[in-house]
Amino acid sequence: MPRAGLSRAEVVRAGAELADEIGFANLSMGLLAEKLGVRTPSLYKHITNLAELQHDIAALAMNQADTLIRDAMHGHSGTDALRAFAHAFGDYVAAHPGRYTAINASGFTGPDDPLLESSGRVIDSIAAVLRGYGIPEADMDHAVRTLRCAFHGFAVLQASGGFHWTGDPQDSYEWMIGFIDRGLRSVGE
Template sequence: MPRSGLTRASVTEAGAALVDEIGFDQLSMGLLAERLGVKTPSLYKHVAGQADLAHAIAVLAMGEVTDAIRDATQGRAGRDALVAGAHAMRTFVREHPGRYAAGNAAQLLGPDDPLLPASERVMASWAAMLHGYQLPPEQEIHALRMLRSMLHGFGTLELAGSFQVDAPVDDSFTWIVDFVDHGLRALQA
């Protein structure tokens, strides 16, 4: 019988909080069981194993980052949406590094995998950030890939402490977002 109060969702949430603290690479069922005050075998009533837990954390993270971007960009368009969405993404990566890493490490397990609609929602949130630029259809996928690469690259480099030059990192982020805005406006249909 599963422990009262533990569900797949609560185990996933606890796992997500744990990886944000210790890093995604350090996740173990034993550490999570200790955190929850249960024996490790008790977790297997809620998740099939560590891979299943990591996958569930990835799905959770994708939903959370989508919601963060949606909330930040709602009612905005063009540069305003780009700036708000970029900052929301950067904030999510900084505040939830383990979840973000889980989302990037996840692979689709099949056509019914909940990761698929979660990933599609993330792509839709990035597309919404770009919608106000009215890009030609043939340019949209390239713009989405550029935006994802820029946000991912900056976020992961910042997390790793790789920006060590004596210049404010916030200024660099603003400069990059402005540069992307100028480039996107140059592509407008």
């Protein structure tokens, strides 16, 4: 019988918290059981295996990121939408590095996968930013990939302590946003 109050959602939430604390690569069912105060076999009443837990963490994380991004972008367009997206994205990665790693480590399981659904919404948010710059539909895939790569790369490097020289990385992030903004405006003309 599962522990009273322990549910699949609680196991996934605790797994996400643990991934943020110790790193996604270090996540294990044993450590999660310890965090929850149960024996490891008790987790298998809620989650089939570590791979399923990791995928559920990715789906949770992408849904959280999607909500944060859409809320930040609401009512903004052009440069303001780009800045809102960039800051919401960067803030999420900084606050939840383990969860963000889960997103990038998980594949889609099928057309009904919640990870696929929320990933599509994030891509739609990026596309909305780009439409505000007048990016043609024919260039949309390239532009979406470019923005994703730029912000992903910066956020991951910053989260891993990858900027070891002088100066505030946040200043560089702002500079990058301005650089991308100027480039998008020139393409959309």
